[in-house]
Amino acid sequence: MIEDFLKDAEKRMKKAVSKFKEDLKGLRTGRASVGLVENIKVEYYGTEMPLKQLASISTPEPMQILIQAWDKNAVKAIEKAILEANIGATPQTEGQVIRIILPPMTEERRRELVKVVNNMAEEARIAIRNIRRDDKEALEDLKDEGFSEDDIRKALEKLQKITDKYINEINQLAKEKEEEIMSI
Structure with a gap:
């Protein structure tokens, strides 16, 4: 049952990252896409x-x-x-x-796009943290159903590792997109 929570959380986090990737595709960078x-x-x-x-x-x-x-x-x-x-x-x-x-982008427009990327990345990170929060609460509720505190603690640690993995992926994607935007 605990593994089901973790698998579900990971699946939902993957979805958030996929949506972020799709959103990034729609942003104009220095070249046509x-x-x-x-x-x-x-x-x-x-x-x-x-x-x-x-x-x-x-x-x-x-x-x-x-x-x-x-x-x-x-x-x-x-x-x-x-x-x-x-x-x-x-x-x-x-x-x-x-x-x-496509006309060449101005420096000002590039900076605006970097801000947009950062805002999109923050929204994706918030979505992932919300998934973590929801699953954390659900896992803590399992204490009442007879699961040991050790099992819950281990599951929470795994949940945090999964969360960190997807937040790092979002950070990396945002960084790559920023570099792509700022390169002339």
Whole structure:
């Protein structure tokens, strides 16, 4: 039963880290990235769909994103969604191909993005600590169900190790993203 709590906590912490990774993909760094546009929601025939389901997306050059719509009727909707997403660049359409040329980022914008990364990392760390707190309370409640204090203490130590592992992973991801943003 104690192992179930720990496995559940680890699974939920992994989910928090995965969400953080996905959120980081959507941040623009010094170079073009598919992650910047792939999850933009496009209104297509009355349904919102992520861009990656309507087109192939590539980065042929460091500052360019190339989007090739699979259906020519989707081009206008894709273009509109990109403009509304406010990614800091204007799409240029040529037939079924949409080009986004990203302007170089200013030093000020880079610093703002680093702050955004730090805030996102803090939110992810808080989510992990909340998972730890909830499971810690649940484990401590097991004392009433006849589990020994030693078993509970060992489980709490394992829970702390799991927590530390995922918080360190978030810190590392945030540090890597900061370096990526600040490199020119």
